[in-house]
Amino acid sequence: MGDIHGAFNALAQCLERSGFDYENDILIQLGDITDGYPHVYECVEELLKIKNLIAIIGNHDAWFMEFINSDFHPYYWGYGGKGTLISYLKNCCKEGIYFATGSGFKTSLVSKDIPQTHKDFFNNQMLYHIDKKRRCFVHAGFNRYLSFGEQREADYYWDRSLWNQALEHKATSNKKEHFEIATNFREIYIGHSPTTRWGQNKPMKAYNIINMDTGAGHSGRLTILDVDSKEFWQSDSVEELYIEISGHDY
DSSP: OOOOTTOHHHHHHHHHHTTOOTTTOEEEEOSOOSSSSSOHHHHHHHHTTOTEEEEBOOHHHHHHHHHHHHSOOTTTTTTTHHHHHHHHHHHTTOOOEEEETTTEEEESOOGGGSOHHHHHHHHTOBSEEEOTTOEEEESSOOOTTSOGGGSOTTHHHHOOHHHHHHHHHHHHSOTTSOOOOSSOOSEEEEOSSOGGGGTOSSOEEETTEEEOOOSTTTTSOOEEEOTTTOOEEEOSOHHHHTTTOOSOOO
16 A cells, blocks of 8 residues: 555555455555645544554654654644644644744644554554565655665665666666666665656556556555555545545645
8 A cells, every 4th residue: 555644535445446455464564644635633533443454664663653652743744633633633632733943843732642552653664665575665765876775764764766777767778678686676665756747546566566656645646555456446536525625735
């Protein structure tokens, strides 16, 4: 499953439409559960119900984890953070959010307001997952010229170069020319780079790299895919699911 960005309505649709089995199926979620739409708390609660969950950390989750561990948000709740704030303020029955130019959102939320189960969830997210079939699951990607284990930690949830270079190589190179990656994987599943930037709201593929971020943090859809059959299911347009919310600041 790709980036959720607080869109619980889309998460619920994907799980239902795919017939996901909470007890027996494995869900690999590629990160960025937080920021965007105002149901982050509900998304985490739903994911905690899944027995076999592999949760990958995204850059937005890393920001929230910094707040949990320090009471300080490195981006002052910008870049969609308002949705995360609204969700947790509502859960702990607090008010007090307003925007001050230059200093971000002023809020009464403190880290002790976050349920311990949620703190544990975000602190235990993985940088990546590699399964027995040499399929790699990571939020953003990595530097393809370095071996996988040599990457800087933040690159796993920040570095878009793998995807961007794969698209460029595919568009400009001879079809027989191999796209070199230092560490050999059967498939690589990523999020982080919304396919809506290329006019698509379905998963995109470049060589053996599958981009699962289909724009749920914007006006696209959330997608869940069976990695064996490649069948996938999608939510409705998230913009339509949250039509009452206008101008959210992802």
